[in-house]
Each structure stands twice: as structure tokens, then as C-alpha cells.
Amino acid sequence: MSVSEAPSAPDRLVLLNPGPVNVHEDVRTAIAAPDSCHREPEAAALINRVRQKAARIGGGDDSHTSVLLAGSGTAALEAVFSSVVPAEGRILILDNGHYGERLYRIVSVHDVPHRRLEFGWTNPIDPDEVDRVLAADPSLTHVGLVHHETSTGQINPLREIGEVVARHGRQLAVDAISSLGSERLDIPADHIDWLIGTANKNLEGLPGVSFVVAPRHRLDALENVPARTFYLDLYGHYVSQDRLNAPLFTPALQVLTSFEKALDLALAEGTETRGARYASLADRVRTGLASRGASFLLPPEHRSNSVTDVHLPEGIGYDDLHDGLKAEGYVVYSTQEQLAGVFRVANMGQLTEADIDGFLAAYDRVVAKLAGVAA
Incomplete structure (x- = not known):
């Protein structure tokens, strides 16, 4: 058949959208795991394995861990941006596209003290401007950045911004939802304090699981930050998963089983x-x-x-x-x-x-x- 001839009927949809994606057959098969109870030891073992592998995928070391959430990447975004800024803190949102705007909307909904720095769609974020703003405003304790601004397909200068934020002694929260697993990213080297990821983009898993990777000392310090939300309280999920060895709420166990397979493939590749x-x-x-x-x-x-x-x-x-x-x-x-x-x-x-x-x-x-x- 020549390329000018139309095919009869597609045997599969080729997904050229930025997630969900076409997955490996082993990932698809894994979702047919047997029914199980999320309060049983085998569920706890699964959660712990996935947490450990999710922390490794971005270069996290033994000082890092992850927290799993049943939901899309936006669930993990909301958990971080509503949970990590203390009442006396303030976050600088770096915005150059739809997903930078989403960070701004999240902190606005939760009344998190913030400042929004807009660069305009299709314009890269300027680390020098971030440097100037942080130097002039010591009230800014955190910075929020989208690594891959998927609305435009633009990669923002994570390494340079991370160095600026670290030099000023602030915390960096990174939306790595559509960069983690394929773009250059290293949690320690990029000075990332809070990394947000999801299963169903470059990690090539199925939708339904998102996660947060952070140093343990950052998560422990959330004990003193009042919760702004119930279901997405990051500290609550961390304590339950890490100290009580059980999920805070019912997780998507079959999706987690599938995600573990995807993580195994991603780590191997x-x-x-x-x-x-x-x-x-x-x-x-x-x-x-x-x-x-x-x-x-x-x-x-x-x-x-x-x-x-x-x-x-x-x-x-x-x-x-x-x-x-x-x-x-x-x-x-x-x-x-x-x-x-x-x-x-x-x-x-x-x-x-x-x-x-x-x-x-x-x-x-x-x-x-x-x-x-x-x-």
C-alpha cells in the first residue's frame, strides 16, 4: 500500500497528545492485578516499593522519599502548593504559560501568600529577573516553577533557576509532570526541594497516580505548617505512608501495580x-x-x-x-x-x-x- 492510500481501519490509536500515552504491553497487562485490600501487608509493600522507585527516577538519594497520591498530576501540584508554604511565608510563582498560570490559580484558591512573576507565553523564564526579585523581597520563602511548559512545548532553565533559588536560601517547588523521565533533571544538582510528577507522561504509566519527591527533613518540617486542605494535605499523606505504613485514603492499587512496572522500565532505560x-x-x-x-x-x-x-x-x-x-x-x-x-x-x-x-x-x-x- 502506498503512503498516499488511506489505511482501512486503524488497529490502535497512536497518541500524539502530551499524556496519557501509548504504554508498554507489560504496563497495560499489570493493571489486571488481582483484587486486594489496601490495608493488607502486600499493599503496604507495593506502596513502599513504588515510593522508593519514584524517588530514584529524578536522582533522589537516601535522604529523599516520595509521597503517592491517587489522582492526576494536578492533585500532587495542589498538595504541594497548598501545603509547603507556612503562614508567615510567601511563594513566588514563575509563569510563562498555561501551567504556570495553574500554579498561580492553586495558591490563589488556597489563600497562600504569593507573588506572580509573568514572562509571557513563548518567552523563557529569565533567571536574572528571578535573582533580582528574590534579592529585593526577603518575604519570598518559596519559588514555584514549571520545568516543561507543555502548553507551548518550552523547557525552562531549571538548573540556572535552581542555583539562583538556592543561593538566596529559598525553597524550590518544581512541576516536573511532563519532563521527569526524559528531560535532564537531577533533584540534588538542580536544588529541587519539592518535585511533582505523574505516571502517565514520560514515565509511560497509566493515569491515576501522581507523586511528590522531597528530602525527608522538608517533609518532617511540614508538621508545623497548618493544613489548608483535607484530602490533599501532604503532611498527612507522608505521615501515614512513611510512619504508619498505610495509605491515608484508599489508593488505586491496580494502577500502582501498573506504575511500578512502568517505573522499572524507565529506570532500566x-x-x-x-x-x-x-x-x-x-x-x-x-x-x-x-x-x-x-x-x-x-x-x-x-x-x-x-x-x-x-x-x-x-x-x-x-x-x-x-x-x-x-x-x-x-x-x-x-x-x-x-x-x-x-x-x-x-x-x-x-x-x-x-x-x-x-x-x-x-x-x-x-x-x-x-x-x-x-x-
């Missing part, structure tokens, strides 16, 4: 190798689309290795492009309202070069058909 795999696929996407006349939202030096924001072909709307591609077996992703006329192609998960080539061939067919209709 290694972040550098997985990052190289993703970067190669991203280059294939970008080279292929560029050769078709597409233009991109960000310059190459600001792009992540897993998300590409692409301007829509002239005269073609996102919904039509999405629906045409989905009928061919490929799911792309929209952008937020601030980026009308742009769509996203992600290459996270268990994808192959053949998947990317198939997408590009489907893109040709769909764009040709839509252009003919428009004409």
Missing part, C-alpha cells in the same frame, strides 16, 4: 537514553512537518524533546484536522485559547519511527482533503 529516543522522534516530527511547509511556535533552542507546537495549515481549522487524523488512527492535541491557530504533536510513550511516518502520511491525506474542500 534511563532518563538519558529515553530522552535521546524522544528527541529522535521529535526531530522526525519536526523535519517531516517542516518539509511540508509547517511553521513552529518556538525556536529550536527552547523546545522540549517531547512536544511540538505547530501552526495550523492556512485555511484549515483544528477540529477538522483533529477529526481527520483521528479517523486515520492518530490523535493530536489542541492548544489553549491564547494560542489559537496552533496545535500540538507530542511524541511521549511507546512510539516508533513507523508511527511518526504513518502520522506524516496521514497528515498529507487529511490536509489534501481539507484543502480540496476549502477550495
